[in-house]
Amino acid sequence: MTNTDIDRETLRALADGGNETALDRLADLADAADDVEELRELLDEGSARAGLLLTRRAVAAGDLRELQRICDAGYDEAGDELNRLLDTST
Numbered sequence: 234m235t236n237t238d239i240d241r242e243t244l245r246a247l248a249d250g251g252n253e254t255a256l257d258r259l260a261d262l263a264d265a266a267d268d269v270e271e272l273r274e275l276l277d278e279g280s281a282r283a284g285l286l287l288t289r290r291a292v293a294a295g296d297l298r299e300l301q302r303i304c305d306a307g308y309d310e311a312g313d314e315l316n317r318l319l320d321t322s323t
Contacts, residue, residue, distance in 0.1 A: 248278070257282040276306050284308025292318070 241262065247255035256275060260283040263271035269290070275283035284303055288311045291299040297318060303311035 253280075256280045260286055273306075276303065276308060279307070281308065284311060287311070288314055 239258070241259070244255045244259050244262075248259055256278065257280065260272060260275050260280050263269075263275060263283070264286045269287070272283045272287050276287060284306070285308070287303050288300065288308060290296075291303060291311065292314050295318070297315060300311045300315040300318070304315060
């Protein structure tokens with residue numbers, strides 16, 4: 234069985250059981266599918282990978298409000314990026 238053979242249902246079951254690697258894989262799949270809502274849900278579940286992916290998207294879009302939301306959800310690096318963007322905009 235290769236990494237691509239693992240179905241979402243299995244990944245979800247593993248993630249629900251506390252497997253962070255499975256949670257990261259779900260975030261990668263959501264990112265590849267351009268499913269921002271799923272990424273947000275995964276961030277709310279504690280996925281740092283989802284936080285990273287959402288932060289990258291928000292920085293690329295210059296979306297300061299989204300960066301604040303991501304930071305508020307617990308991904309501190311989004312706050313760092315938000316502050317960096319605010320500092321460079323003056």
